[in-house]
Amino acid sequence: MRVCWYGDHRLGLVRDGAVHDASAALDHLPPLPYPWPKGDPLITHLDKLRPHIEEAADQGAGTDAAEVRFLSPVQAPTKIIGVPVNYQKHIDEAIADDEITTERVIRHTMDQGLFLKANSALVGPGEGVRRRFADLRTDHEMELGIVIGRQAANVSEKDALDHVAGYAIALDMVVRGPEDRSLRKSVDSYAVLGPWLVTADEIADPDRLDLSLAIGGETRQDSNTANMIVNCRQIIAWASRWYTLWPGDIIMTGTPEGVGPVKPGDVMHCEIDGIGAMDVPVGGE
Numbered sequence: 001m002r003v004c005w006y007g008d009h010r011l012g013l014v015r016d017g018a019v020h021d022a023s024a025a026l027d028h029l030p031p032l033p034y035p036w037p038k039g040d041p042l043i044t045h046l047d048k049l050r051p052h053i054e055e056a057a058d059q060g061a062g063t064d065a066a067e068v069r070f071l072s073p074v075q076a077p078t079k080i081i082g083v084p085v086n087y088q089k090h091i092d093e094a095i096a097d098d099e100i101t102t103e104r105v106i107r108h109t110m111d112q113g114l115f116l117k118a119n120s121a122l123v124g125p126g127e128g129v130r131r132r133f134a135d136l137r138t139d140h141e142m143e144l145g146i147v148i149g150r151q152a153a154n155v156s157e158k159d160a161l162d163h164v165a166g167y168a169i170a171l172d173m174v175v176r177g178p179e180d181r182s183l184r185k186s187v188d189s190y191a192v193l194g195p196w197l198v199t200a201d202e203i204a205d206p207d208r209l210d211l212s213l214a215i216g217g218e219t220r221q222d223s224n225t226a227n228m229i230v231n232c233r234q235i236i237a238w239a240s241r242w243y244t245l246w247p248g249d250i251i252m253t254g255t256p257e258g259v260g261p262v263k264p265g266d267v268m269h270c271e272i273d274g275i276g277a278m279d280v281p282v283g284g285e
């Protein structure tokens with residue numbers, strides 16, 4: 001199943017290139033007493049809502065996905081987790097480029113630890129990236145996004161994928177500079193997720209997916225998640241040793257080689273096998 005948020009916060013089901021309004025299914029969400037339980041309510045209840053989403057989507061003809069403005073398929077994560085330097089060829093290019101390494105020494109992925117991006121940075125492809133600081137370099141990092149489906153604490157690698165709701169295309173945008181990474185990656189609109197969530201049952205092996213990013217027809221990043229140093233199972237188990245993962249939490253799994261700067265007017269065309277494609281425009285402030 002492919003689920004999305006679009007337009008003016010409509011819930012959508014994507015079938016054969018058309019987006020069907022499934023917002024009526026939200027009536028089946030349980031009431032949320034304050035304080036709200038941790039986790040994105042839609043993702044928490046996605047399995048139970050599934051038949052209602054299908055039923056609601058059956059009621060309308062659908063809109064061509066090319067005409068739809070996609071928001072992030074997760075609206076309320078408790079956190080957006082980043083995996084640093086998870087492809088060897090990206091480590092090689094980072095060592096060669098002072099702009100990327102700043103003053104840090106690149107060590108093994110797991111020695112660096114995970115990092116967090118602010119939830120307020122999260123947007124969908126239809127909202128686009130707004131480049132901050134015209135005098136500083138903003139880079140694209142094309143990544144596989146994992147969306148957690150159920151609470152995970154100290155899970156084993158073997159059981160890790162049972163805790164996944166689905167996958168989406170992620171962009172871990174970053175301002176280059178000496179400041180702490182979490183600051184440089186938390187600028188408004190610097191966390192893109194889209195265009196929809198593909199539920200885990202449709203992705204047989206998340207560690208074997210082609211991913212690519214092109215700007216103006218020029219391919220900048222082109223790799224396969226098989227090249228990740230720490231694979232999806234290992235990332236989830238690793239993260240769940242440090243903090244509880246809640247439904248809707250987003251993990252950006254690391255970027256392959258080819259990161260580079262963007263400028264207003266650029267459109268980032270991103271594709272991942274089995275998920276789809278999205279075009280993300282870059283604007284100025």
Ligand code: MN
Nearest residue numbers: 141172254255
């Ligand atoms: Mn990244």
